[in-house]
Amino acid sequence: MLEIKNLHVRIDDKKILNGLTLTVKPGEVAAIMGPNGSGKSTLSYVIAGRQDYEVTEGEILLDGVNILELDAHERAAKGLFLAFQYPIEIPGVTTMTFLKASLNAQRKQRGEAELSTPDFMKKVRAAADKLGVPQEMLRRPLNVGFSGGEKKRLEVLQMFLLEPRYGILDETDSGLDIDALRIVSEGVNALRSPTRGFLVITHYQRLLDHIVPDVVHVMSRGQIVKTGGKELALELEKNGYRDYVTEAA
Amino acid sequence: MDVSVKNLKTTGETALAALFAPSGAAASKALRQRAFDLFQTMGLPSRRLESWHYTDLKRMLANVAPRAATSAAANVDAEAGACVIRFVDGHCIGHSALPKGVTLRGLSDVLAQGDADTLGALYASVGSEDPVVALNAALADDGVVIDVAAGVTLDAAIILDFVSSDATARSEFMRCLVRVGAGAKLTLVERHVSAQASAQRHLALAVSVGAHASVSHVFEGVADLDVLLASLLVDVAAQGNFQSFALVSGGRLTRRQIWVRAGQATQVGLRGVSLLRGEQHADTTLVIDHVEPNSESRELFKHILDGSATGVFQGKVVVQPNAQKTDGGMKSHALILSDDATMDNKPELEIYADDVVCGHGATVAQLDDDQLFYLMSRGIPKTQAQAMLIEAFALSAVDFVEDEVQREQVMTFVRDWMMARGA
Ligand SMILES: Nc1ncnc2c1ncn2[C@@H]1O[C@H](COP(=O)(O)OP(=O)(O)OP(=O)(O)O)[C@@H](O)[C@H]1O
Ligand SMILES: [Mg+2]
Numbered sequence: 001m002l003e004i005k006n007l008h009v010r011i012d013d014k015k016i017l018n019g020l021t022l023t024v025k026p027g028e029v030a031a032i033m034g035p036n037g038s039g040k041s042t043l044s045y046v047i048a049g050r051q052d053y054e055v056t057e058g059e060i061l062l063d064g065v066n067i068l069e070l071d072a073h074e075r076a077a078k079g080l081f082l083a084f085q086y087p088i089e090i091p092g093v094t095t096m097t098f099l100k101a102s103l104n105a106q107r108k109q110r111g112e113a114e115l116s117t118p119d120f121m122k123k124v125r126a127a128a129d130k131l132g133v134p135q136e137m138l139r140r141p142l143n144v145g146f147s148g149g150e151k152k153r154l155e156v157l158q159m160f161l162l163e164p165r166y167g168i169l170d171e172t173d174s175g176l177d178i179d180a181l182r183i184v185s186e187g188v189n190a191l192r193s194p195t196r197g198f199l200v201i202t203h204y205q206r207l208l209d210h211i212v213p214d215v216v217h218v219m220s221r222g223q224i225v226k227t228g229g230k231e232l233a234l235e236l237e238k239n240g241y242r243d244y245v246t247e248a249a
Numbered sequence: 250m251d252v253s254v255k256n257l258k259t260t261g262e263t264a265l266a267a268l269f270a271p272s273g274a275a276a277s278k279a280l281r282q283r284a285f286d287l288f289q290t291m292g293l294p295s296r297r298l299e300s301w302h303y304t305d306l307k308r309m310l311a312n313v314a315p316r317a318a319t320s321a322a323a324n325v326d327a328e329a330g331a332c333v334i335r336f337v338d339g340h341c342i343g344h345s346a347l348p349k350g351v352t353l354r355g356l357s358d359v360l361a362q363g364d365a366d367t368l369g370a371l372y373a374s375v376g377s378e379d380p381v382v383a384l385n386a387a388l389a390d391d392g393v394v395i396d397v398a399a400g401v402t403l404d405a406a407i408i409l410d411f412v413s414s415d416a417t418a419r420s421e422f423m424r425c426l427v428r429v430g431a432g433a434k435l436t437l438v439e440r441h442v443s444a445q446a447s448a449q450r451h452l453a454l455a456v457s458v459g460a461h462a463s464v465s466h467v468f469e470g471v472a473d474l475d476v477l478l479a480s481l482l483v484d485v486a487a488q489g490n491f492q493s494f495a496l497v498s499g500g501r502l503t504r505r506q507i508w509v510r511a512g513q514a515t516q517v518g519l520r521g522v523s524l525l526r527g528e529q530h531a532d533t534t535l536v537i538d539h540v541e542p543n544s545e546s547r548e549l550f551k552h553i554l555d556g557s558a559t560g561v562f563q564g565k566v567v568v569q570p571n572a573q574k575t576d577g578g579m580k581s582h583a584l585i586l587s588d589d590a591t592m593d594n595k596p597e598l599e600i601y602a603d604d605v606v607c608g609h610g611a612t613v614a615q616l617d618d619d620q621l622f623y624l625m626s627r628g629i630p631k632t633q634a635q636a637m638l639i640e641a642f643a644l645s646a647v648d649f650v651e652d653e654v655q656r657e658q659v660m661t662f663v664r665d666w667m668m669a670r671g672a
Contacts, residue, residue, distance in 0.1 A: 048622075048626045049625070049626065050622050050626075051622070052618070071625065071630075071631065072622060072625035072626045073625045073626075073627075073628050073629055073630045073631065073634075075626075076625070076626055076627055076628035077628050081626075082626055084623070087623070088619050088620055088622075088623035090620050090623070090624075090638070090641065091641060091645075092638075092640070092641025092642065092644045092645060093637055093638075093640075093641045097637075098624070098627070098637075101624075101627075101629055101633070101637065102624075102627035102628050102629055103628075105627070105628040105629045105630060105633065106627075106628035109628065109630075141641075158627065162627065162628070
């Protein structure tokens, strides 16, 4: 279980999360919707272990263990994965090299043997085929010159390879064309299992037609202000956030 | 100004001047005397000399080590087909079999013969107004003059291998000339790799690239020297091609200074990677002088600085009035890994012709936090993530090393350097 309890986060002197509480159970898909700037990406970065945020209160528990003291790479090895809203370009590092380094670094931390190159290639090829990522893309420098949609596909490909226990998808649907949205969603659905949970951040109900959530949270000003079933997303699509967002004092 | 202050010499300058004892034919002696006089007037360069602004040699070469005695001649084996010319403690001790079309003479023979052409190429080269090049001209009494006949293509490299016999502090003064005949092709390796060295090495290497000739120069500067002053004096005749790649690491003080005179429709490429840590100081200062039309020059230097190391890059591309259609591009990028490391980065253009395309860029940056986090979020530990980014940073320059074996050697060195950092 992934539990976020009363999380307060600030950067510099700006408070971004204000006592956020949220739980993702194994096997569950939880969606988060909320206005721009409400702190969704911040939450996802803090869960993944980005260092420039200051957690002033609260905790994040993975299967009952507080992970706030762990480095990002340790959290990844424990099964957390963040599909970035804006994937990072790294010139000079080929995508394939990066994928292999990631997978083997996690295996090493878990005390598993590194994958042989043929085994690794087989795994990558399977994931690439499933997500419609051409092999040629994997030989290019990581994310460099990839289109918005290509970057998002590659994020999901990474999730496929790394097989996390909890996947956080931060606006993975933005930038995807209609077919890609379907392909990527099918990919995510294929990963759904009773032992794996997802936190899906999105602005659009459309994604949730493909990846049907068990629960929908509305986030505003760094807090969860409403929780409901999948029908909540439909309601938001119609009425916007006006019922949930109070003006600043 | 108080004249007595001006004439005050540092102990370093006095010790160096005491080593001057030119031998050879009258013409040779006269040229070396002229160089010595120039050195005496200028002294060791300090910050006041613009081209040495970031490397205060007057201060950094306060203690001059004694000159090495002669070294015994020895057999030298070729390396995987490459011809090796070995210098031990500043003296040429021998060489493996010379390839066909290559002749070699010792510097002392050349000085004794005193033929005007060779002396001109040795002493009246580009850069001869620099005090350290002049000092080298005055004091170097060992070296080689290599001639590669016109039209000869050498499949294997010629390696100038500079080693120290042990860790005793010694001063070495060497001057070499490599003349590459029209249309010839050569890879020339300048190697300073011996471990356990603490020498003060003064080396000037003049290269004259004949018309249509092509030279690929590789500088391996990874020996743990006290001082390495390496001057590269290059003259490229029409349609000639000169490419150079340098790996600089190890050593307390490294100063590479390069002058290239680029003739008509020539191609020049100077690139390098430096990896510095501790208190190391490495300076690359270069001038490319485009004197005729239609030539192209490219420079790309990557500096990686850790600890309290200092990196210096000064590059000047000069385009003379006659050098229309010059295409010049110079880049110098530094990556700073610690708060105490510093980089002085100064690229310049000096353009006197109107129809040219020239540009330059210099950056000093730290590792990108977003990139680091992205790698770490995938499970890659911090030191490994840093190593990946540093390798990627160096790669775009290393990619220009044509020889695959050498390219891989350089990348291995970069990786090992990073590993040592993590340890
Ligand atoms: N490094 C930072 N420095 C200052 N403010 C920041 C920083 N990072 C985030 N913020 C601010 O925190 C707030 C929340 O940002 P965040 O990116 O988490 O929002 P979001 O909900 O993901 O928005 P969107 O829907 O537009 O992606 C915003 O007001 C943002 O400007
Ligand atoms: Mg966001």
